């Protein structure tokens with residue numbers, strides 16, 4: 001039988017709010033470091049804080065982000081928000097991957113406040129991710145909340161797990177895309193999006 005205290009502690013851990021600092025201290029020791037030396041004394045606490053920020057997307061809700069910023073507007077041209085910077089953590093190595101996302105949609109009845117699109121990107125980037133799913137998450141969410149005729153998302157990223165270890169390729173760029181609705185079925189719409197993204201170059 002587990003004591004009440006142990007059960008309460010487990011429940012706290014399930015909520016994800018129990019500090020991971022003691023575990024980081026353990027990790028530092030196992031890496032052969034001295035967790036008590038000056039520079040490292042407060043590192044476990046800092047890592048706890050940093051990881052919580054970098055995974056804060058789990059606590060974000062789409063309703064809070066939208067906050068009513070959907071407008072009925074007669075506009076039937078493609079809307080594109082280019083070069084949205086993002087930083088994420090790969091779920092395989094817990095190393096960063098970062099880059100730019102280009103998001104487009106073709107409105108049907110509603111448009112979304114433009115500043116909301118980067119916030120939707122952040123909501124999904126600040127989780128443990130793989131680039132393919134991050135790209136889909138953003139596209140599907142926009143499709144669901146705005147109900148446009150289609151959504152296009154292109155994501156270009158560099159992965160530290162490829163740059164610092166593994167194949168050690170510092171300059172390779174991984175590109176993923178998600179095309180929904182008319183962005184999938186109509187070549188003209190997709191090409192319009194691609195040419196808008198290519199203009200001025202989108203390299204970083």
Ligand SMILES: [Zn+2]
Pocket residue numbers: 090091092093094095159161162
């Ligand atoms: Zn990785």
